[in-house]
Amino acid sequence: MNPGLLKLAVVGSRSAYGRLAGIAGGVAAGVCLLLLLWGGANGLSARDDRGSWLRETGRPSVAASPTEDPTTSGPGTPVPLTTDTVLMEANPVEVFRDQLINRRDVAAFSTTTVKIPGIVTPPEPGRYYASPALQRLIASTPRDELGDRFGTFAGTIDDNALPGPDSLIVVTGATEAELRQNGRAVLVSDFTTNPYGGSTAAYNTVLSIGAIAVFFPVLLLISIVTGLGAAQRRERFATLRLIGASPQVVSRIAAVETAVPSLIGALLGVVLAIALRPAAAQIPVNDTRMFTADLVTGWAAAAAIVALVVSASALVAAHRTARAGIGPLGVTRAVHEKTPTKWRIVPLLAGLAAMTSAIAITCTPHLRSPWLEMPLLIGGFALILVGIVVVGPWLTRLVSGMGLRQARSAAGVIAASRIQRTPVATFRSVSGLVIAVFVVSVFAGASSIIESTEAPPARPGLLQPTSLHATVGAGHTPAQVSSAARQARGLPGIRSATIGYGPAALSTRDASPEIYLRAADAPALGFQDIPATEIVTVDTSFLYSWTTQPRALTPAPAANLDEMVPVVIVLGTDGTPEAIDRARTLLNSSGVTAHPAATSRDTGLQSSTRLIQGLAVLAYLGMFVAVAIAGLSLAVSTAAAILDRKRVLGLMRLMGMPVSVLRRIITLEAAVPLLSVLLLSVGLGFLVAWLMVTGINDSYRMTWPAPDYFTALGLSLLLAIGAVTATFSLIRGTTAMTTTRFE
Amino acid sequence: MNNSLTLLGLLSREPSYGYDLKHSYDRYFGAGKALAFGQVYSTLARMVRDELIRALGEETGGGPDRKKYEITVAGQNRVREWLFTPDVPSESLQSELFAKTVVALLLDDDADRLLDVQRGEHMARMRELTRLKKDADLLRVLMCDHGLFHIEADLRWIDLTSARLTQLKKELQSA
Amino acid sequence: MNANDTVAPILSARGLHHSFGQTEALRGIDLDVHAGEVLAVMGPSGSGKSTLLHCLAGVLVPDGGSVTYRPAGRAPVETSALKEPKRARLRLTDFGFVFQFGQLLPELTAADNVSIPLLLAGTRRPEALRRSRELLERLGLEGLGAKLPGELSGGQAQRVAVARALVTSPAVLFADEPTGSLDSLASENVLTLMLELVREAGTTVVIITHDARTAAYADREVIVRDGAVGASYRVSA
Numbered sequence A: 001m002n003p004g005l006l007k008l009a010v011v012g013s014r015s016a017y018g019r020l021a022g023i024a025g026g027v028a029a030g031v032c033l034l035l036l037l038w039g040g041a042n043g044l045s046a047r048d049d050r051g052s053w054l055r056e057t058g059r060p061s062v063a064a065s066p067t068e069d070p071t072t073s074g075p076g077t078p079v080p081l082t083t084d085t086v087l088m089e090a091n092p093v094e095v096f097r098d099q100l101i102n103r104r105d106v107a108a109f110s111t112t113t114v115k116i117p118g119i120v121t122p123p124e125p126g127r128y129y130a131s132p133a134l135q136r137l138i139a140s141t142p143r144d145e146l147g148d149r150f151g152t153f154a155g156t157i158d159d160n161a162l163p164g165p166d167s168l169i170v171v172t173g174a175t176e177a178e179l180r181q182n183g184r185a186v187l188v189s190d191f192t193t194n195p196y197g198g199s200t201a202a203y204n205t206v207l208s209i210g211a212i213a214v215f216f217p218v219l220l221l222i223s224i225v226t227g228l229g230a231a232q233r234r235e236r237f238a239t240l241r242l243i244g245a246s247p248q249v250v251s252r253i254a255a256v257e258t259a260v261p262s263l264i265g266a267l268l269g270v271v272l273a274i275a276l277r278p279a280a281a282q283i284p285v286n287d288t289r290m291f292t293a294d295l296v297t298g299w300a301a302a303a304a305i306v307a308l309v310v311s312a313s314a315l316v317a318a319h320r321t322a323r324a325g326i327g328p329l330g331v332t333r334a335v336h337e338k339t340p341t342k343w344r345i346v347p348l349l350a351g352l353a354a355m356t357s358a359i360a361i362t363c364t365p366h367l368r369s370p371w372l373e374m375p376l377l378i379g380g381f382a383l384i385l386v387g388i389v390v391v392g393p394w395l396t397r398l399v400s401g402m403g404l405r406q407a408r409s410a411a412g413v414i415a416a417s418r419i420q421r422t423p424v425a426t427f428r429s430v431s432g433l434v435i436a437v438f439v440v441s442v443f444a445g446a447s448s449i450i451e452s453t454e455a456p457p458a459r460p461g462l463l464q465p466t467s468l469h470a471t472v473g474a475g476h477t478p479a480q481v482s483s484a485a486r487q488a489r490g491l492p493g494i495r496s497a498t499i500g501y502g503p504a505a506l507s508t509r510d511a512s513p514e515i516y517l518r519a520a521d522a523p524a525l526g527f528q529d530i531p532a533t534e535i536v537t538v539d540t541s542f543l544y545s546w547t548t549q550p551r552a553l554t555p556a557p558a559a560n561l562d563e564m565v566p567v568v569i570v571l572g573t574d575g576t577p578e579a580i581d582r583a584r585t586l587l588n589s590s591g592v593t594a595h596p597a598a599t600s601r602d603t604g605l606q607s608s609t610r611l612i613q614g615l616a617v618l619a620y621l622g623m624f625v626a627v628a629i630a631g632l633s634l635a636v637s638t639a640a641a642i643l644d645r646k647r648v649l650g651l652m653r654l655m656g657m658p659v660s661v662l663r664r665i666i667t668l669e670a671a672v673p674l675l676s677v678l679l680l681s682v683g684l685g686f687l688v689a690w691l692m693v694t695g696i697n698d699s700y701r702m703t704w705p706a707p708d709y710f711t712a713l714g715l716s717l718l719l720a721i722g723a724v725t726a727t728f729s730l731i732r733g734t735t736a737m738t739t740t741r742f743e
Numbered sequence B: 001m002n003n004s005l006t007l008l009g010l011l012s013r014e015p016s017y018g019y020d021l022k023h024s025y026d027r028y029f030g031a032g033k034a035l036a037f038g039q040v041y042s043t044l045a046r047m048v049r050d051e052l053i054r055a056l057g058e059e060t061g062g063g064p065d066r067k068k069y070e071i072t073v074a075g076q077n078r079v080r081e082w083l084f085t086p087d088v089p090s091e092s093l094q095s096e097l098f099a100k101t102v103v104a105l106l107l108d109d110d111a112d113r114l115l116d117v118q119r120g121e122h123m124a125r126m127r128e129l130t131r132l133k134k135d136a137d138l139l140r141v142l143m144c145d146h147g148l149f150h151i152e153a154d155l156r157w158i159d160l161t162s163a164r165l166t167q168l169k170k171e172l173q174s175a
Numbered sequence C: 001m002n003a004n005d006t007v008a009p010i011l012s013a014r015g016l017h018h019s020f021g022q023t024e025a026l027r028g029i030d031l032d033v034h035a036g037e038v039l040a041v042m043g044p045s046g047s048g049k050s051t052l053l054h055c056l057a058g059v060l061v062p063d064g065g066s067v068t069y070r071p072a073g074r075a076p077v078e079t080s081a082l083k084e085p086k087r088a089r090l091r092l093t094d095f096g097f098v099f100q101f102g103q104l105l106p107e108l109t110a111a112d113n114v115s116i117p118l119l120l121a122g123t124r125r126p127e128a129l130r131r132s133r134e135l136l137e138r139l140g141l142e143g144l145g146a147k148l149p150g151e152l153s154g155g156q157a158q159r160v161a162v163a164r165a166l167v168t169s170p171a172v173l174f175a176d177e178p179t180g181s182l183d184s185l186a187s188e189n190v191l192t193l194m195l196e197l198v199r200e201a202g203t204t205v206v207i208i209t210h211d212a213r214t215a216a217y218a219d220r221e222v223i224v225r226d227g228a229v230g231a232s233y234r235v236s237a
């Protein structure tokens, strides 16, 4: 192509610079976000890889010994510890305040060959290795609340064994005898490197859907900015055609003049992404921030994104120009868009059908296979996204048609007519926001399954939320337990220490289904209707965190506590986090407990829905990105809608149309398509969330979305209003009456 | 085009011989159709008779071509009257207007005004024709249009000439 | 002598000066427009005709000088001293505008385009549409009310623009080269229909044109040269 002609095409006029700046800026924002998100996804998987050793489940440390009776198992024989194994026990409820600490107790020979990730040699009994974040926490907290649980500090765990800089991980040393006491310790010879255990497919599905949901608005933004100034460009291209350029040449010019600013923008985006990486790493995902290095995408990825964005925008520009059919006398084909037909609903329905069939397969056990469900779910989701964008213009046209018949004001007639004739272009302005709202609804629906687990209220007959309980291991004397209880009572913030008794420790076969208590202790456990006997009993289910029906006390006049053993110890606190942590530290280091001490709140921290909860954080993050981009693209396309009609709007003002009417027109042109598709978006979003959640695991249920959702929805609308009002100043400027001077 | 008034106009610049007068005329207006000597002398004789010009003493060998003429006050008035009286728009007008403009420029007179005056006359005629067209039958409308387009052509020339007056004047005076 | 001389002119400009940056578009223009007359403003391109019209119509506030508008039955206003919202209102209710091209909203039907000024002035839509169709019919556009501007010929589109300018029954119609992009027949058509309506309603017209045949429809013309008014020739009554 002639370089002179090209130069003319790219920077033909002063207004061309504005358009170039717009394209470059939009593409820069888009590419920067793409790179950060890509880095984030990489970072998450790198982080999961580093943390995979924490998922090691080992081999049982006890071998079942054969017995004569096949229905029962014998006491079992311990598998001996060797130099190529370590004995390890994971504490599932090592909680400090409301944070879960990943605790591993290990016992190993000093000559062991097993390498525990992140530390040089396994700690000796009474010593511990902690992650830097945990060590800072220990150092800044009174020892009786946290430090006493672990012993003396031996060193920090290396970063390469930590998911993130905020990870709380501790590896404590213990004696083999201590760990073999409750039979839950396992033997580990090698730590796993598989980060997801059994849920890889589900994890990948959710991640892919999240990626599509976040990337789609970015692509929309890029597509909107590259279409900037279409009207003026059409005129310019018509001139080029007039002086003899062939349609192919014009298409090529269109491609190049979009590719140049896209390239500049994309490179700028790469620089921006590098600059913003440390800031982006500060965003906590799944309780911990990222290591900045985790967000690094590498030059290959950056180059791939730049190449993809630039070539895609160039191809789109060339295609659009070719399709517009610009002749030497201006646009020849389709001055008005083709009227959208009802066929536009097909992709949406196809997407819904794909997702529904994925669910149907999930519910039919003999058909289940992740290789069938995953593509159906992901493909269905992508189709629905595309489907909303495709069906939007048709719905918009339908609504504006009704509006036009009803319109009373000049603004109403003008806006409705414009939407009626150019539904595709008008809908494009709000498509980003509509998609964002859809994505937000999906995420909100999906994360509502976790949001619904809330701390149970304090009620008589249920374990008090401020109390901490631990079952007592077999073989501990009442005196040992009582001394622990006495010690506890002496601590600040601890109000009571109650011991429950039974015929045998709860973990043994002879345990009774009831716990025996002194009636005098019952009020401390929150009971109100107390039978008038000295000893009372309560069902063991009283201790379970999932019990929601109050349990009643029954009198046990004949019982004698002196003939029984302590089975449980319950500490009542004043409810302050300090007191609870002190109580926990005391109980866990007393040596009498069979299980680590727990409160009824702890279960929320270790529930099986944590994976999705973590992803929901990521999802909300994506949602904010999506909403922000959508707001940006709305502003951009509203501005473009004004610029493209600069002349005729200027003449209308000249004829005496007040600026306020122009503002109303612009507002209506954004509001009508937005509102007509918004409800559909919200409904579809929740439907898809439900389909997804049940498709991934049919035991999950959805509830009412969290307030965050309404915040996000409100934010989207605010952004829309902001984006539209931001262009008001543009209206005044660009339609100033002097712009119509070429009369 | 009125030859005698044009010659009178040329003569009003400075006293000239009949021979020089003819050459002046041919240079400005005679493109393609030069004036015959006989016609120049008979015109000059007629103007002497009408006391618009007078002969300035005879030189040796005195034929008519050796006489020098000078314009009289009456002649000067006649020229001005001619210049600033608009003509009824007609097909033959253009050469006349052309002559007037050139003469006015040569005399350093207000050619702009001359053109404006003529322009007003043209516009008035056009308005008249336009008014005639109203409620007239098609044949008559066509006739009026014929007139209108011709007058319009003159007007265009007037517009163009007024836009080029300064340039034209420079060229004429340097010639 | 013209009867107009005895009554005050409907629009009078005194000492208008206006510059766009370095360009001096108007340099001291005095002009009176009399009620009911059709005034043609002629002159070469760039001489300041449009700027003059914009000042007269209250679109632009001149840098110097004043414009006074004397509506029938109301007190005179100095439009050059009004704020933009007031001038906008005045333009909407008292003035009509026709331009060379591209003044119709391309997405609106002809009838809707014509009804916009009425809607802006507060007329109810059914009534506005009825009046628009009526006016379109008078301009020879019966049955074209539902068409889009893109589906009309140039002359038809200009007549729609004329209908829109006249639908509010303005006191003054400003036309800036209204037939500038039409062929002779179409422009004659537009002009005769427009002037017929205008004369019937007694509307004052200021029409910018560099086409003598268009100017011939006027009662009077002024010539603008380099931002100043040249000769002004009255029709000899």
Ligand SMILES: Nc1ncnc2c1ncn2[C@@H]1O[C@H](COP(=O)(O)OP(=O)(O)O)[C@@H](O)[C@H]1O
Pocket (backbone or CB within 6 Å): A738, A739, A741, A743, C020, C021, C023, C024, C025, C043, C044, C045, C046, C047, C048, C049, C050, C051, C052
């Ligand atoms: N908005 C503007 N900015 C700068 N110069 C302008 C503007 N409008 C008009 N002009 C200049 O003012 C002069 C008069 O313009 P205009 O009134 O449009 O002339 P006309 O309508 O007679 O062709 C021209 O030189 C033109 O370039």
Ligand SMILES: [Mg+2]
Pocket (backbone or CB within 6 Å): A741, A742, A743, C049, C050, C051, C176
């Ligand atoms: Mg103009």
